Amino acid sequence: DAGITQSPRHKVTETGTPVTLRCHQTENHRYMYWYRQDPGHGLRLIHYSYGVKDTDKGEVSDGYSVSRSKTEDFLLTLESATSSQTSVYFCAISVSGVNTEAFFGQGTRLTVV
């Protein structure tokens, strides 16, 4: 299995609070991604990174920010959590760009109450 660890695996938080999800990889892959999974929508890209301090927005980036200060860590922050951000969040990594396989973490189930 690809060395990807997401933390926490489960979290319940209150509306309006900031939340940070962490993705840690041991593969030294250049590309890292954050997706959210919701029924009927598949996976939607929130943000991605193509190197340390190099990030870009995905399809559903509003209300989210990311940071990548080290190759191995990619943090996703919900600046002020809302109920619409209740979802399962997946981190993925790939060696190079979109033509290569993405390896996924186990997911983080976030509930905003």
Added chain:
Amino acid sequence: AQSVTQLGSHVSVSEGALVLLRCNYSSSVPPYLFWYVQYPNQGLQLLLKYTSAATLVKGINGFEAEFKKSETSFHLTKPSAHMSDAAEYFCAVTTTSYDKVIFGPGTSLSVIP
């Protein structure tokens, strides 16, 4: 903008029967194409991918998919379903700018004994 459709959010087949999961994309620019599988409470894993080599792609666990440019399709098949194939299947394609991957909404496959 690129989009992906998967016909049938739920598909049921009998054990030993043919599995056919449909995927169509919208762009006239040939993309890279992927099928991923997700077992309950797990992340996604790659079944197979098309990256402009042979149009018939063989993947893991006996699955294969055929890229048909004229039909903008990339349907997934398996000759004989096994109980262990029960899972969620996602088709994914690259955007026309080849900088992101777009996932379809997924098809849940049930295998009836």
